Amino acid sequence: MPQxxxxxxxxxxxxxxxxLFLLVLALIVGVGAYAAVGIGVExxxxxxxFGYGAWLAGLIIGAHIVIRFVAPYADPVLLPVVxxxxxxxxxxxxxxxxxxxxxxxFHEFAQQQLTWMTLGVVLFVITLLVIRDHRVLxxxxxxxxxxxxxxxxxxxxxxxxxxxxxxxxWIRLGPFSFQPGEVAKVMLVIAIAGYLVLxxxxxxxxxxxxxxxxxxxxxxxxxxxxxxxxxxxxLVFQRDLGSxxxxxxxxxxxxxxxxxxxxxxxxxxxxxxxxxxxxxxLFGHVRERFDIWLNxxxxxxxxxxxxxxxxxxxxxxxxLIGRGFGNGDPxxxxxxxxxxxxxxxxxxxxxxxxxxxxxxxxxxxxxxxxTALICRDxxxxxxxxxxxxxxALQVFVVAGGVTGLxxxxxxxxxxxxxxxxxxxxxxVIIALxxxxxxxxxxxxxxxxxxxxxxxxxxxxxxxxxxxxxx
Amino acid sequence: xNKPIRTVSIFCLILFLALMINATYLQYxxxxxxxxxxxxxxxxxxxxxxxxxxxxxxxxxVAESVESDDEYKFQRTYPKPFVYAPITGYFSYFGATGxxxxxxxxxxxxxxxxxxxxxxxxxxxxxxQGGNVTLTINARAQQAAYDGLKNLGGGVEGSVVALEPNTGxxxxxxxxxxxxxxxxxxxxxxxxxxxxxxxNADPSEPLLxxxxxxxxxxxxTFKVVTAAAAIDKGxxxxxxxxxxxxxxxxxxxxxPTGEIDNEGRACGANNSTIPFSQAMENxxxxxxxxxxxxxxxxxxxxxxxxxxxxxxxxxDLSPQAISEFPQGVDEAQLxxxxxxxxxxxxxxxxxxxxxxxxxxxxxxMKPYLVDEEQSADLNVLDKTEPEEFSQAVSATAANExxxxxxxxxxxxxxxxxxxxxxxxxxxxxxxxxxxxxxSPYAWFISFAPADNPEVAVAVMIxxxxxxxxxxxxxxxxxxIAKAVMEAVIR
Numbered sequence: 001m002p003q004x005x006x007x008x009x010x011x012x013x014x015x016x017x018x019x020l021f022l023l024v025l026a027l028i029v030g031v032g033a034y035a036a037v038g039i040g041v042e043x044x045x046x047x048x049x050f051g052y053g054a055w056l057a058g059l060i061i062g063a064h065i066v067i068r069f070v071a072p073y074a075d076p077v078l079l080p081v082v083x084x085x086x087x088x089x090x091x092x093x094x095x096x097x098x099x100x101x102x103x104x105x106f107h108e109f110a111q112q113q114l115t116w117m118t119l120g121v122v123l124f125v126i127t128l129l130v131i132r133d134h135r136v137l138x139x140x141x142x143x144x145x146x147x148x149x150x151x152x153x154x155x156x157x158x159x160x161x162x163x164x165x166x167x168x169x170w171i172r173l174g175p176f177s178f179q180p181g182e183v184a185k186v187m188l189v190i191a192i193a194g195y196l197v198l199x200x201x202x203x204x205x206x207x208x209x210x211x212x213x214x215x216x217x218x219x220x221x222x223x224x225x226x227x228x229x230x231x232x233x234x235l236v237f238q239r240d241l242g243s244x245x246x247x248x249x250x251x252x253x254x255x256x257x258x259x260x261x262x263x264x265x266x267x268x269x270x271x272x273x274x275x276x277x278x279x280x281x282l283f284g285h286v287r288e289r290f291d292i293w294l295n296x297x298x299x300x301x302x303x304x305x306x307x308x309x310x311x312x313x314x315x316x317x318x319x320l321i322g323r324g325f326g327n328g329d330p331x332x333x334x335x336x337x338x339x340x341x342x343x344x345x346x347x348x349x350x351x352x353x354x355x356x357x358x359x360x361x362x363x364x365x366x367x368x369x370x371t372a373l374i375c376r377d378x379x380x381x382x383x384x385x386x387x388x389x390x391x392a393l394q395v396f397v398v399a400g401g402v403t404g405l406x407x408x409x410x411x412x413x414x415x416x417x418x419x420x421x422x423x424x425x426x427x428v429i430i431a432l433x434x435x436x437x438x439x440x441x442x443x444x445x446x447x448x449x450x451x452x453x454x455x456x457x458x459x460x461x462x463x464x465x466x467x468x469x470x
Numbered sequence: 471x472n473k474p475i476r477t478v479s480i481f482c483l484i485l486f487l488a489l490m491i492n493a494t495y496l497q498y499x500x501x502x503x504x505x506x507x508x509x510x511x512x513x514x515x516x517x518x519x520x521x522x523x524x525x526x527x528x529x530x531x532v533a534e535s536v537e538s539d540d541e542y543k544f545q546r547t548y549p550k551p552f553v554y555a556p557i558t559g560y561f562s563y564f565g566a567t568g569x570x571x572x573x574x575x576x577x578x579x580x581x582x583x584x585x586x587x588x589x590x591x592x593x594x595x596x597x598x599q600g601g602n603v604t605l606t607i608n609a610r611a612q613q614a615a616y617d618g619l620k621n622l623g624g625g626v627e628g629s630v631v632a633l634e635p636n637t638g639x640x641x642x643x644x645x646x647x648x649x650x651x652x653x654x655x656x657x658x659x660x661x662x663x664x665x666x667x668x669x670n671a672d673p674s675e676p677l678l679x680x681x682x683x684x685x686x687x688x689x690x691t692f693k694v695v696t697a698a699a700a701i702d703k704g705x706x707x708x709x710x711x712x713x714x715x716x717x718x719x720x721x722x723x724x725x726p727t728g729e730i731d732n733e734g735r736a737c738g739a740n741n742s743t744i745p746f747s748q749a750m751e752n753x754x755x756x757x758x759x760x761x762x763x764x765x766x767x768x769x770x771x772x773x774x775x776x777x778x779x780x781x782x783x784x785x786d787l788s789p790q791a792i793s794e795f796p797q798g799v800d801e802a803q804l805x806x807x808x809x810x811x812x813x814x815x816x817x818x819x820x821x822x823x824x825x826x827x828x829x830x831x832x833x834x835m836k837p838y839l840v841d842e843e844q845s846a847d848l849n850v851l852d853k854t855e856p857e858e859f860s861q862a863v864s865a866t867a868a869n870e871x872x873x874x875x876x877x878x879x880x881x882x883x884x885x886x887x888x889x890x891x892x893x894x895x896x897x898x899x900x901x902x903x904x905x906x907x908x909s910p911y912a913w914f915i916s917f918a919p920a921d922n923p924e925v926a927v928a929v930m931i932x933x934x935x936x937x938x939x940x941x942x943x944x945x946x947x948x949x950i951a952k953a954v955m956e957a958v959i960r
Contacts, residue, residue, distance in 0.1 A: 256474050315501075317504070319501050332512070354497070355490055362486045389482065392485055403493050405488060
């Protein structure tokens, strides 16, 4: 039932039908890609195509039905885009599995990824069911902040922490290994948003003006310095350049949005530049990465830049329309199924698909930021902005690393890359975004008639959270 | 808070634009440079995995691609490896030689003339296929030449080249020792590497195509060039008397170093004349040294160059070694060039061109090995048309020399090449190596039938296990030349 609102000329519509239509398209992408891998690599349609397609469809349609019931006004574009990316990722991982199999190295990454996806969708549904109003999360500001820091520190603990390819970002408990940083990302966004909603006035209004720039007060610098130290700590102790950049950038963006003062960005950028310069001069591995980034082809023969250069060769080999599934050699790039999955996409599906994938990520970010714009409470705005920019930064850091725009870091490609922690965390992020957008797009209850409100039992009292309308 | 959110949106937009521009730069603008990088193994594997066209002799492939079950999809095979190795060359992961290299464009399908075919294949989902190359080789002549050389014994180093005189078609091109290109085309790259090293280190140089790459003094076979130059200049004809002699003191020289003889063959007394046919039959060094002096350095050089000395003329295989006739010689050196010594050097192909030129009324045809280039569906892309290389001598001079060469087969040193019932023109040669430890090089050139030649042959034996005393172009080369000529004529 469409209802017009004065706010931003917004028309409240559920658009669930549109979502379903887009989901069918997303399923065609996922199942079609899976079939194309079979035809391209083994010259036959995979025997399990029907079962696979049914499973994928069940997950996606299940998520859709839950949304219909518990978040009917949620954004209709997010779920289909995520479903398409996840489906495409599964197909590409399956293709790498087949390439490895041909070399006698048997893997079932795709099978595992499908399990992770199932778990992700289950958590997605639970999140939507349990959190019926995102403002509840504001109560857990400090709890989640603490949890985030504990999660980030876990890999440093002896016994359960694991160093994988130089980065100490894994923990292992029994048969399960996990990257706590992915979950910490969500926790951090909630913590920062909750903190900023409370303190943004102090951060925004007090300060002095130096050379056209409003600088914050010294005492307000505390949290930003803590965040800076956390980021540097991740960089130094866990050797994880990507996460460090992601967390700090995330914090800066949210701080800027909360206070509306670009001065914070200047301070933050200077701090980051200083930290990066310091790291460059202090740590050999940072310096090495930087040199390899500048001149990758000089380090190819020594093997140090094998991965980035092979990725570039693969992308160039793919060209505009790609080699087609089965006709490229994406497996030459180490970690073609995870960190460098974008190179696999670019090689076999070409620039066309790579741009399409980037556009889909752009679409997720756009929907997240749009949700932030129309959201009615400050906490929701900040969380949506934080989650959206987290995805934007993560995609930039990963894709930039793969294509050589920036030095290589160790972040996963959301929804595409093989990896359970990342996939599950990202499905939860989408659930949170859908929850916020459901709140934001829901029509306002009619509260114009005060007398009617007292006389009518059905009238609800609507509490507007945090910052109210801005 | 909406204003900063909009700013953040623009920031994110810039991030994504940067990614897309960079991806486009990498996959579109820089793709060519990345593909050209020598270390890019994808490109190597792809070119190595293509279904290459076949190299055909008649209708039979001497090199073809058959499907294989490994990463490279196709295995190059050579059904008659040793006989055809000098022509086909090999196609290995590390490189290619011979026709595999010189006609790589057609064979691999990269040739621009195959563009439309490839485009249609792409649209219909077929993998691109390379085109075929048909050779001018006569399979029987090639086999006869190979068998003939091979029968001389294990350590033989030599070459046979046969041409069709009126077109320039290469009918046979054999070089020994040879190798098995199948071993170099193998997908077991470590074994290929090892084999390649071993072949390259072999002192007998099996990878060399001696037919076009080995230059040696042609010795007495060059006398036909001297004779042609002298007759072309109008000094003599086949029935003339020419200067003879047991010995001849070269101009500008004194004593035994400048004195040449005929190793005991009958060439008349000093300062007498003998019939031209006798001089040719007995391969008289003393006669041809004097003839060269009478012709003069300039005309000797002109005639030699007419036959192809000092010239590049062969494009179907590379590199063609340039046969040499020395320039700026003095009178003593000129005398020695008259019987193919001093700095005269020729490849077997060059001497085959001399025979073919004389057979074809003095007109030398440009030699070629590739008859047709076809697309995978057998459409002819290009058919080589015979092309005149030069008019080396007049038709009259050529016919007079032919008479002398027929006499040489009938009554002289070239007798082993005689074919009953057919007039054969031939000339032997035994060139000094300049090293007493090494046996002389044996040469033989011939063509037949003399009145309407169908085939011209040059045989060169650089080294064989047969004792030195028996070395004479006629004894070793004659029977081989005969077998090749018979293979073509019969």
